[in-house]
Amino acid sequence: MKIDGSTVLVTGANRGIGRALVSAFLARGARRVHAAARNPAALEPVVAEAPDRVLPLALDLTVPATIDAAAQAASDVTLLVNNAGTHAVGHLLDMDLGAVEDVMRTNCLGTLRVLRAFVPVLERNGGGAVANVISIGAFGGTPSLGGYPASKAALHLMTQAVRADLAPRGIAVHAVFPGPVDTDMLDYVARNEPAFGDFPRAPVAEVAAAVLDGLEAGEEDIFPDAFAAEVGRVWRADPKAVERRLSGIT
Template sequence: MKISEQIAFVSGANRGLGRELTLELLSRGAKVYAGARNPEAIDIPGVIPVKLDITNPQEVAAAAKVAKDITLLINNAGSSTGASLLDGDLDQIHLEFNTHFFGTLSMVRTFAPILEKNGGGSILNILSALSWVSSGTVGAYTAAKAAEWALTNDLRLNLYPHNVRVAGLHVGYMETDMTSGLEVPKSNPADIAKIAIDGIESDSLEIVADDSSRMIQRSLAGGIAVLYPQLS
């Protein structure tokens, strides 16, 4: 896929990784629709702001009517409530799943027919290293991201015959508002955006963007004993 020839839609484009993905696409010559709950917050010249809450089916449908020429969909919008599965607020747990799983699914179900009608294209779902492993905290986020990974695998199988490629980006902590309170090593989201768009341009189906994600990916074959040695 040649990025300079693409028409992209990025959700959650007003900050963090979404903003950097939007900037990277623009720098490579793509036309970009930038979705955000508050489109007035998008301050990137050259994009087309679109009001979008991916948990609102009416706003998803309205966005599709605006961006009916797209060839690339990036599902970046996310949430992180910090809720525990055992004793966290159920509304916050529902929010995590409504965003990462049902919201992403809503976007794909709405935009995949548009991609197919436009001759095919690509979808990139922004996943996480926590799609593969739990840290024992932020259980709602981890479970929702694991569900989004399963969703991505199923969709890539079902959309491939329709000339729509579905890729997933796995990445650990990044320097964003969402991780501002964490004292851990973090990647620069601008660097991750470059890696992500390089992956899309090379038609990769799985983009593993940093060392922590690569380490966890290698550990999956070892099973529980390797992933959770504290349980042994």
């Protein structure tokens, strides 16, 4: 995937990894970046980075009408980055079931809706690429992370399924598996589950740059930080070892 001259859409672009991805795409010559967020007012500083190339867009993964409207508005997209995601800590058997449903609805079904809305756009524009930001959490059921690992595992397998469907249609599908990254999401987890406070935190700008390197190199599975790369290496050789490691964080 050539980023120079591409037209990108990033969901969850107002903060964290999404915001860093917008900056990285601009630095590598993207012609236009549609920066999507559920509250477009939060995108003001993102747009200010390059007002002639960043277009703010309203998109809430749980509100289908906003996804359909975004696909109408951003009809020139050639690279879709499904970055937005949510989290709620707790143990599956006793936490609020509504919080589990929210994570599943947002991370899997919301992302699927975005894919369904934007595949025709990518096809009309001659093909292109999709990158789904998943997590190394997809490789093991960490008990204290509620529905998050299951939502990311589901997104992982959805990513594989649509990859096979979209390859003959000229659309490459990339899976991104970050490890612990220095964002609000990790702050929230570490506040609620002290074990996560000890993890090394990859800086967002480095993670974003590594994602773009992986896209440009045509990597199907992108492990954008050192922690993730190590987990990915072990996962390829011994998936049970990763399950034991991730499920051991209680």
